[in-house]
Amino acid sequence: xxxxxxxxxxxxxxxxxxxxxxxxxxxxxxxxxxxxxxxxxxxxxxxxxxxxxxxxxxxxxxxxxxxxxxxxxxxxxxxxxxxxxxxxxxxxxxxxxxxxxxxxxxxxxxxxxxxxxxxxxxxxxxxxxxxxxxxxxxxxxxxxxxxxxxxxxxxxxxxxxxxxxxxxxxxxxxxxxxxxxxxxxxxxx
Amino acid sequence: xxxxxxxxxxxxxxxxxxxxxxxxxxxxxxxxxxxxxxxxxxxxxxxxxxxxxxxxxxxxxxxxxxxxxxxxxxxxxxxxxxxxxxxxxxxxxxxxxxxxxxxxxxxxxxxxxxxxxxxxxxxxxxxxxxxxxxxxxxxxxxxxxxxxxxxxxxxxxxxxxxxxxxxxxxxxxxxxxxxxxxxxxxxxxxxxxxxxxxxxxxxxxxxxxxxxxxxxxxxxxxxxxxxxxxxxxxxxxxxxxxxxxxxxxxxxxxxxxxxxxxxxxxxxxx
Amino acid sequence: xxxxxxxxxxxxxxxxxxxxxxxxxxxxxxxxxxxxxxxxxxxxxxxxxxxxxxxxxxxxxxxxxxxxxxxxxxxxxxxxxxxxxxxxxxxxxxxxxxxxxxxxxxxxxxxxxxxxxxxxxxxxxxxxxxxxxxxxxxxxxxxxxxxxxxxxxxxxxxxxxxxxxxxxxxxxxxxxxxxxxxxxxxxxxxxxxxxxxxxxxxxxxxxxxxxxxxxxxxxxxxxxxxxxxxxxxxxxxxxxxxxxxxxxxxxxxxxxxxxxxxxxxxxxxxxxxxxxxxxxxxxxxxxxxxxxxxxxxxxxxxxxxxxxxxxxxxxxxxxxxxxxxxxxxxxxxxxxxxxxxxxxxxxxxxxxxxxxxxxxxxxxxxxxxxxxxxxxxxxxxxxxxxxxxxxxxx
Numbered sequence: 001x002x003x004x005x006x007x008x009x010x011x012x013x014x015x016x017x018x019x020x021x022x023x024x025x026x027x028x029x030x031x032x033x034x035x036x037x038x039x040x041x042x043x044x045x046x047x048x049x050x051x052x053x054x055x056x057x058x059x060x061x062x063x064x065x066x067x068x069x070x071x072x073x074x075x076x077x078x079x080x081x082x083x084x085x086x087x088x089x090x091x092x093x094x095x096x097x098x099x100x101x102x103x104x105x106x107x108x109x110x111x112x113x114x115x116x117x118x119x120x121x122x123x124x125x126x127x128x129x130x131x132x133x134x135x136x137x138x139x140x141x142x143x144x145x146x147x148x149x150x151x152x153x154x155x156x157x158x159x160x161x162x163x164x165x166x167x168x169x170x171x172x173x174x175x176x177x178x179x180x181x182x183x184x185x186x187x188x189x
Numbered sequence: 190x191x192x193x194x195x196x197x198x199x200x201x202x203x204x205x206x207x208x209x210x211x212x213x214x215x216x217x218x219x220x221x222x223x224x225x226x227x228x229x230x231x232x233x234x235x236x237x238x239x240x241x242x243x244x245x246x247x248x249x250x251x252x253x254x255x256x257x258x259x260x261x262x263x264x265x266x267x268x269x270x271x272x273x274x275x276x277x278x279x280x281x282x283x284x285x286x287x288x289x290x291x292x293x294x295x296x297x298x299x300x301x302x303x304x305x306x307x308x309x310x311x312x313x314x315x316x317x318x319x320x321x322x323x324x325x326x327x328x329x330x331x332x333x334x335x336x337x338x339x340x341x342x343x344x345x346x347x348x349x350x351x352x353x354x355x356x357x358x359x360x361x362x363x364x365x366x367x368x369x370x371x372x373x374x375x376x377x378x379x380x381x382x383x384x385x386x387x388x389x390x391x392x393x394x395x396x397x398x399x400x401x402x403x404x405x406x407x408x409x410x411x412x413x414x415x416x417x418x419x420x421x422x423x424x425x426x427x428x429x430x431x432x433x434x435x436x437x438x439x440x441x442x443x444x445x446x447x448x449x450x451x452x453x454x455x456x457x458x459x
Numbered sequence: 460x461x462x463x464x465x466x467x468x469x470x471x472x473x474x475x476x477x478x479x480x481x482x483x484x485x486x487x488x489x490x491x492x493x494x495x496x497x498x499x500x501x502x503x504x505x506x507x508x509x510x511x512x513x514x515x516x517x518x519x520x521x522x523x524x525x526x527x528x529x530x531x532x533x534x535x536x537x538x539x540x541x542x543x544x545x546x547x548x549x550x551x552x553x554x555x556x557x558x559x560x561x562x563x564x565x566x567x568x569x570x571x572x573x574x575x576x577x578x579x580x581x582x583x584x585x586x587x588x589x590x591x592x593x594x595x596x597x598x599x600x601x602x603x604x605x606x607x608x609x610x611x612x613x614x615x616x617x618x619x620x621x622x623x624x625x626x627x628x629x630x631x632x633x634x635x636x637x638x639x640x641x642x643x644x645x646x647x648x649x650x651x652x653x654x655x656x657x658x659x660x661x662x663x664x665x666x667x668x669x670x671x672x673x674x675x676x677x678x679x680x681x682x683x684x685x686x687x688x689x690x691x692x693x694x695x696x697x698x699x700x701x702x703x704x705x706x707x708x709x710x711x712x713x714x715x716x717x718x719x720x721x722x723x724x725x726x727x728x729x730x731x732x733x734x735x736x737x738x739x740x741x742x743x744x745x746x747x748x749x750x751x752x753x754x755x756x757x758x759x760x761x762x763x764x765x766x767x768x769x770x771x772x773x774x775x776x777x778x779x780x781x782x783x784x785x786x787x788x789x790x791x792x793x794x795x796x797x798x799x800x801x802x803x804x805x806x807x808x809x810x811x812x813x814x815x816x817x818x819x820x821x822x823x824x825x826x827x828x829x830x831x832x833x834x835x836x837x838x839x840x841x842x843x844x845x846x847x848x849x850x851x852x853x
Contacts, residue, residue, distance in 0.1 A: 003612070005608075005609050005610035005611070005612055005615075006609055006610075007607070007608035007609050007610045008608075008610065009610050009612060009614040009615035009618060010615070010618055011607065011608040011610065012583065012605070012606035012607060012608035012610075012615075013606075013618060013622065015606055015607050015608070016576065016579075016606055020572070027551070030551075030552075031551070031552055034548070034552050035552050035553060039346070039553060040553075042246075042247075042351075042352055043349055043350070043352075044346040044349060044553070044555050044556070044557075045346045045347070045348075045349035045359060045362075046346075046359055046361070046362060047246065048361075049347075049349070049357060049358075049359035049361065049362070050246060050247070050351055050357065051246070052359070052360075052361070053357050053391065053394050053395055054394065054395055054398045055395065056394075056395035057395075058233065058275075058395060058396055058399060058401065059274055059275045059276075059277075059404075060271050060274055060275050060404040060407065060408070061233065061401075062233070062234055062236065062401065062407060064234050065233070065234075084410050084411075084412070085410050086267060086271065086407060086408035086410070088271065088274065088408065089267045089270055089271060089408050089410075092274060093271075093274040093275065117309075117311070120309075120311060121265045121266060121267075121309035121310075121311075122263055122265040122410065124310075124311065126312075126313045127264060127289075127310045127311075127312075127313060128291075128313060128321065128324050129264055129289050129290065129291065129310070129324040129325050129326050130263045130264065130326075131260055131261060131262075131263065131325070134261055134263055134411045135263060135410070135411065281466075281479070281480075282477060282480075283476045283477055286475075286476050288473075298803065299473075300472075300473035300801070300803060301473060302473070302475075302476055304476070305476040329475075338649065338650060340557075341557045341558065342557075342558050342559060342560065342647070342648075343555055343558055344549075344550055344554060344555055344558040344560040344561035344563070345546075345549035345550060345552075345553050345554070345555060345561070346553045346555045347549070362546065362549055362553070363542075363543065363546075364541050364542065364543045364544075364546045364547060364549055364550070365541055365542020365543050366537075366540070366541060366560065367464070367482035367483060367540075368558070368560050368644075370464075370477075370480075370482050371482065371483065371648050371650070371651060371795075371796070372648050372649075372650055373650060373800075374649070374650035374800060375475075375800065376475035376477045376478050376799070376800045376801070377477065378477065379464070379477045379480065380464050380480070380482060380542055382464075385542035385543060386542060386543065443649060443650065444649075459800075459801050459802050459803060
């Protein structure tokens with residue numbers, strides 16, 4: 001009645017189940033092989049990733065790192081109201097300039113109109129959102145008119161960029177408008 | 190000020206090392222820290238006291254918090270510049286940015302952040318019709334959530350929270366599916382077009398681990414960005430958190446519990 | 460933009476500076492579209508194999524192969540989207556238990572296995588017979604596909620029948636999980652007020668059924684415009700209308716509920732729906748491609764027209780619904796990203812034709828399943844006059 005078949009009636013089902021088992025075991029073996037050995041030590045991540053992050057290159061350093069090699073600028077910079085201003089904000093990151101205290105490239109020094117743009121990033125009065133008490137604000141060109149100088153003047157013609165009031169104070173001292181030892185901003189001393 | 194004798198500085202340190210360093214940072218003693226740390230002993234000055242003793246895989250004795258004082262921010266964008274330099278952040282993506290808020294006397298809120306504040310704010314906003322009631326800058330960065338959505342959704346364990354509370358990205362495992370970018374309520378994440386992996390502010394984990402302050406904190410001229418240890422009773426962070434200031438976090442209702450706090454935050458800020 | 464994300468343009472208000480990127484673009488629109496078609500087609504087949512809807516018998520086998528052809532392409536848009544497709548296996552190696560997305564690899568694989576096995580068991584008797592008639596390479600192909608057994612005796616076929624019943628039964632919840640889960644991926648993003656609703660998986664699931672049934676009707680009528688079984692088409696249309704009522708009503712309930720609650724979420728959503736999404740949502744998705752096919756299907760279901768009218772308008776309505784579901788995917792996936800998380804600004808986005816994730820790659824990915832279906836038709840006969848003798852039916 002039943003024709004003769006080469007395979008048993010359930011041969012295909014057994015084969016399918018075997019294939020699935022092989023796939024499953026293969027998958028588990030692949031997991032063991034390919035998951036990084038430091039994965040999951042502290043959480044669901046690779047511990048090495050923390051080390052990778054720690055070892056990232058520090059590109060911006062501190063003013064101390066810069067001033068160590070620039071004693072002349074250091075004297076001026078730390079003596080003025082700009083001492084909290086970062087060297088690298090204006091000049092770029094130290095990592096592009098020095099490696100192990102050896103110079104590898106020149107730092108950009110801003111000149112001309114760029115200086116004015118830079119100064120106004122902080123000191124522009126017309127950006128009204130600035131809290132008034134924190135730093136000195138000026139409006140351009142009213143400030144130049146008030147000081148009776150040409151409106152084409154660039155900030156650093158009167159202000160030393162590292163110590164903005166340095167020349168102003170020196171001029172005032174020379175004219176006897178203020179006493180020696182006394183700065184314009186006594187609270188800065 | 191420079192003429193402080195080396196012996197005097199040493200004496201000062203003996204008295205109170207932390208207070209001394211704080212004074213140096215605050216500019217009260219504007220001397221070089223490197224003067225007191227023998228050359229070659231450490232690569233960097235220790236801006237965060239005690240950090241260079243933390244040599245384990247995680248920081249164990251400190252709990253860091255970040256405070257942004259929006260009453261001090263002048264929107265100069267120094268932080269954005271430092272951040273871009275530190276990480277070479279590709280154009281059009283922002284690990285940190287500074288927003289300008291203007292609120293008029295009809296309670297209309299005007300916000301902008303051209304190029305994320307990277308180029309500073311050079312022009313006043315002209316399209317505010319009514320008299321201005323309040324105006325301020327709001328720096329934004331990773332909120333370093335205690336319950337981070339990005340870590341929850343990352344399918345492969347490429348973004349994770351370390352045991353010291355920092356949320357980091359493993360750029361060797363990230364597949365750049367962008368799910369974390371969608372999940373972050375603060376939009377601080379992006380897909381870095383150079384590495385083609387998720388990227389975000391890490392509070393400069395690599396700097397902090399070396400004892401340095403985050404790059405943006407280090408350059409902030411008005412001290413609007415503050416970073417420190419909540420376990421250190423002498424840190425400014427600790428003191429601020431215990432004073433009756435208006436301290437708030439962003440999108441409190443999201444339930445992410447940010448470690449980034451804002452001092453003087455207005456209710457209009459999202 | 461050469462990066463992974465595509466760039467959007469500002470429309471109104473203030474958007475966070477990182478929100479000018481649309482990270483999930485056309486590829487992620489296609490992915491739920493394709494898996495939805497897979498799940499829907501499988502459900503058509505199950506209506507016959509499990510629920511014994513006899514009218515659907517002519518397309519019961521076809522719809523499984525239709526599902527397989529699309530399932531084979533479901534991962535393509537994802538791989539094309541990933542910044543690091545070579546790391547895609549990380550999904551299998553280190554799936555994060557807390558991630559809604561991490562289960563995808565396993566759910567997709569499990570569902571693929573169930574679908575392939577169900578096809579092989581249903582077709583086994585046919586394949587064994589085809590193997591006997593074939594020669595050369597095809598003989599080997601049929602040998603492998605018939606799972607290395609030539610036994611089509613009564614006992615073997617009875618066993619097959621049991622296995623088919625089992626696979627079809629677990630296949631339904633798995634198809635629902637596969638697609639409900641895609642909805643969960645979106646619904647679980649709490650930062651996005653368009654996506655974060657518990658209704659999201661429900662809407663995805665219902666629209667999946669709708670797109671699967673509509674896809675089957677359209678391809679069936681294209682392959683056999685005259686010979687298509689009209690009773691089968693009529694039942695398909697009734698099922699399509701039924702699922703579409705639920706789908707459309709839920710879609711409208713979701714937005715209605717948002718509007719009525721009127722929380723801060725709604726203020727952002729309002730800007731979106733009446734801003735960059737106005738045309739693609741209200742005009743196209745709702746007015747043209749939902750309301751019109753809704754009434755066509757209603758007419759075809761309630762009034763007995765002649766076969767030609769049923770086939771013609773059934774085809775038109777199904778094609779429109781296929782497009783409606785694509786629009787819905789677009790409006791959900793892209794729409795959600797057009798709202799900045801600043802809650803005070805929206806951006807707009809237009810896909811490019813030639814880009815890694817542009818319109819051309821999208822068309823290629825949508826044509827590919829049809830090519831696969833054509834190849835499958837050379838191996839698996841879709842329509843068998845002798846199907847009534849097959850043990851897969853009851």
